[in-house]
Amino acid sequence: MTSRRGFIKAGGLALFGIGMGGIPAFLAEAVAGTKPLGLFNRKKILVCIFQRGAMDGLMAVTPFTDEYLKAARPNLFMSAAKGGKNVPLIDLDGRFGLHPSMSAFEQVFRDKRMGIVHGIGSPNNTRSHFDAQDYMESGTPFKKGTDSGWLNRAVGLLGHDGATPFQGVSLTSSLPRSFYGEHPAVAISNLQDFNIQLRGNVKGANMAAKSFEDLYDQTSSGLLKDTGKESFEAIKMLQKTDTKNYKPSNNALYPNTALGNSLKQIAQLIKMNVGMEVAFAESGGWDTHFNQGTDTGIFARNVNDLSNSIMAFWTDMGTLQDDVTVMTMTEFGRTVKQNGTGGTDHGRASCNFILGNGVSGGLVHGNVQPMAVENLEDGRDLAVTTDFRSVFSEVADKHLNLNNDKVLFPEWDGSKIGVMK
Incomplete structure (x- = not known):
């Protein structure tokens, strides 16, 4: 039985x-x-968004003063200068520019509530989507057989096992690798059906x-x-x-997209106070081998959806913003050099976005060297200079008050980078 x-x-x-x-x-x-069901005590909530397919971090947040990058991407390079043929990048700090289709992020970055980590990635140099996603979600990039995901281990470290079945919730059609393990986690694809x-x-x-x-x-x-x-x-x-007639707070307007709808439902669960502390959503379509575009095209549409969905969620949170931190992740980045079909191929480092009132915001964290060939990994890719575990652990530790990195990321003994206050 x-x-x-x-x-x-x-x-x-x-x-x-x-x-x-x-x-x-x-x-x-x-x-x-x-x-x-009685109301749970209000707790901190970490929302993770996986960008599946490998986002081009060099286009999302471009080191626009880098002449090597400009030469490597004659048709894809974007500038912060006004008056050119493309809509200009949003100049963040004189060196890095935010893609114009992510303009929704500009104000929270200026307000120092969003931080960006560039040069982030896995120490495992695989360029396989499946393997890289698996390693990132398990949190053990050199161990294939790990039977739990890092978010499931985070749930276990929260210290109140069994308090609610909704402690860890994924707004996906099946439970993601991040939530595999012995602690409670559920996958909910749509709040309106069952x-x-x-x-x-x-x-x-x-x-x-x-x-x-x-x-x-x-x-x-x-x-x-x-x-x-x-x-x-x-x-x-x-x-x-x-749930069908849910009214977001503060006139927040969610995109009618998979990610927008997922974040809208996460917002509903937060406001229902069912005891959720870790939430997961995903965004697809980041594998831009062909016709990537610049200020228009596939990539522009994707980052527009990502930023507008996240900011609708953030606006909807209103007075609950102190309780919530949002973090994005992607399995790897794209090649520095554009390919022959108007796109970029599988690379190494990318960037991620962290939004919350406890974030050391208004900064592009990390170490991105000039993209001369001698500074590139394997002579072709933006080098990984920040292990994803140093960022994920810092965000989880600070926001969820976890203090056991040996359990959260058992193979890692690195240092934090100061992305949280």
Whole structure:
């Protein structure tokens, strides 16, 4: 017989879109007799956004005074000078320029609430999307078989295991590698629909409601106790919430995109106070081998969506901004030199964005050397000068008050870079 705790706690419960309708009858009956979920004490929340496909950090935040970069990208290089053929970069500090389609970020950067880390990446030099994402999400870039993700370990270090099934939430169709592990985490693709799947083996990954009902029948005697009871109370709470007609605060306007909708739903869960402390969303389309564009095109659309989605979320948080930090990540960057099809190929270092009131903002952190060939990794790529773990650990430690880097990133013994106050 499958144990209640083994079934629910071990990453098994993936909730795809909990909302106003569609809860199977057996589940509705199971929660009918439970009392409403009480409010949790307000806690800090870390929101991580994975940009899958490898963002070109040299186009997002361009060292526009670098003549080597200009020569390497005759059709892709962007300038901060006004009056040229393209919309100019937003000059951040006389050296780095923000892509004009990310203008939504300018004010929080000027207000010193956003920091940027450039030259960030993995010490593992793989240029495989799958491997690089796996290493970054596991947090062990030289160990393939790690069975947990760094965000799941972060949940474990929070010190109140089992308090809520929504402690770690991913707004994705399946649980990301970052949340694999023994601590509670759920995947919710859409708050307005509902069904349940069991993550585990291939057959379990697509378990239908009937199969879940069979499993429920086997474990019903203890299912509504402890963690199980909390899980179903939280489901009941979400069922009664009118998520479809959610009204963002402060007239925040979310893009009608996958990322915009994910962050909007994260905002709803934060305001519902279901005990969420770590949230995850993702953004795709960053693998720009072809027709990357400059101030228009694929890349411009992607960074526009990223920045506008994040800033809509930030605006929506209003008085809760002190409780929230947002951090982006991407598996690697792009080549310094443009390719023959108007794009860039798989590279090494990129950049990331960190937004919050506890961030050492208004600065481009990190070490980016002039892009002469002798300074490039393998003679072609922006060198990784900041290990992603030094940034991820600092953000998590400072914002979530974690103090065990040996658990969070077990193979790492480096130093922090001062991206948080």
